Amino acid sequence: QVHLVQSGTEVKKPGASVKLSCKTSGFIFSNYAISWVRQAPGQGLEWMGWISGYNAHTDYSQNFQGSVTLTTDTSTTTAYMELTSLRSDDTAVYFCASSRSGAGYFESWGQGTLVIVSS
Amino acid sequence: SYVLTQPPSVSGTPGQTATITCGGNNIGSKSVHWYQQKPGQAPVMVIYYDGDRPSGIPERFSGSNAGNTATLTITRVEAGDEADYFCQVWDNSIVVFGGGTKLTVL
Numbered sequence: 001q002v003h004l005v006q007s008g009t010e011v012k013k014p015g016a017s018v019k020l021s022c023k024t025s026g027f028i029f030s031n032y033a034i035s036w037v038r039q040a041p042g043q044g045l046e047w048m049g050w051i052s053g054y055n056a057h058t059d060y061s062q063n064f065q066g067s068v069t070l071t072t073d074t075s076t077t078t079a080y081m082e083l084t085s086l087r088s089d090d091t092a093v094y095f096c097a098s099s100r101s102g103a104g105y106f107e108s109w110g111q112g113t114l115v116i117v118s119s
Numbered sequence: 120s121y122v123l124t125q126p127p128s129v130s131g132t133p134g135q136t137a138t139i140t141c142g143g144n145n146i147g148s149k150s151v152h153w154y155q156q157k158p159g160q161a162p163v164m165v166i167y168y169d170g171d172r173p174s175g176i177p178e179r180f181s182g183s184n185a186g187n188t189a190t191l192t193i194t195r196v197e198a199g200d201e202a203d204y205f206c207q208v209w210d211n212s213i214v215v216f217g218g219g220t221k222l223t224v225l
Contacts, residue, residue, distance in 0.1 A: 035214060045154075045162065045205050047214035059212045062120070095161055104209040105152035107173065109161040 002026040004034075004096050004110035011116045012086050019082040020113050022096030029053040029072075032098050034079040035106065036070065040092040048094075051079060054101065086117045121210040123217035130223045131196040139220045141189040141206030149208045151189040153182060156203045156219075165204075166191060198224050 007021040022034060035050040049060035051070040058070050069082045079096055094113050097106035124142040131137035141151060151169050154162035164173055166182040169189065179194045193200055201224045206217040 037216075044203075044219040045156075045207075045216040047216060050214070061213065097162075103167075104150055105164060105167040105207070106154070106162070107164060107167075109163070112161055 002098065002108040004098060004108055006094075006096060006110040006113045009114045009116070011118065014087055014117060014119055016086050016117075017082060017084040018086060018115055019080055020094055020096075020115070022079040022081070022110050024077045024079065024098065027098065029074060029077040032100055034070075034072070035097045035099060036068070036079075036081045037095045037097055037106075038092045039095065039112075040089070043092075045095075048081070050099070052101070053077075053079075083115075086115075088117050091115060091117045120213070121208070121215050123206055123208065123215055125204075125206060125217040125220045127218070128221045128223065130225055131193070131200075132225050133196055133198060135196055137193045137196050137200070137222055139191040139193075139204050139206075139222065141191070141217050142187055143189070143208065144187060146187055146189050146208065147185040149184075149210065151182065151184045152207045153180075153191045154205045154207065155200075156205065157201075162205065193222070196222075196224055200224060 003025045005023045032053045033050045036048040038046045048064045051058045071080045096110040098108045153166040155165045156162040169184040170182040181192045203219045205219045
């Protein structure tokens with residue numbers, strides 16, 4: 001059974017960085033890609049980027065190019081998302097989601113991590 | 120960049136049919152996926168590849184895609200279907216979501 005378990009709530013000050021984790025299990029990590037999706041309070045879903053579990057290739061949304069870094073640890077089948085230079089409008093729930101390589105859809109999602117950016 | 124347009128809200132009466140549209144330029148040439156999100160929860164995929172249903176999703180959920188509009192249809196609407204629904208496509212290695220539609224069951 002596929003599971004994506006995300007790290008807990010983070011509270012950060014403006015200008016700081018945050019690194020979130022997404023521990024996966026139940027599937028062959030190298031056959032999948034992990035995406036990160038942001039949802040601001042009361043808003044829709046915003047895709048940030050994805051990373052291949054096979055070769056760590058990444059693609060980023062233009063909106064996050066330069067401020068987001070996606071990485072993986074294949075030994076623990078964990079994906080990470082680091083967001084730098086945080087601003088108050090980065091306050092949101094951040095989801096990780098898995099997609100089989102080439103599939104184009106997100107078959108499983110993590111429970112989400114709330115990031116609060118406040119001085 | 121590619122844009123997907125959804126109506127902000129749709130309402131349905133229990134037992135009736137609700138339809139949610141997702142508009143995009145020549146979207147019929149792309150594969151469209153749909154997600155249901157209830158308050159405080161992660162999204163759940165309800166339709167993939169335009170009209171396929173994941174295991175565990177009721178047959179009441181169906182999808183179609185042609186021309187400039189993809190459609191999610193929910194027949195025999197139930198109170199438990201009240202949620203936000205998002206369409207999604209891949210466009211040149213980039214993921215695009217629609218703005219979401221809130222389905223209210225009256």
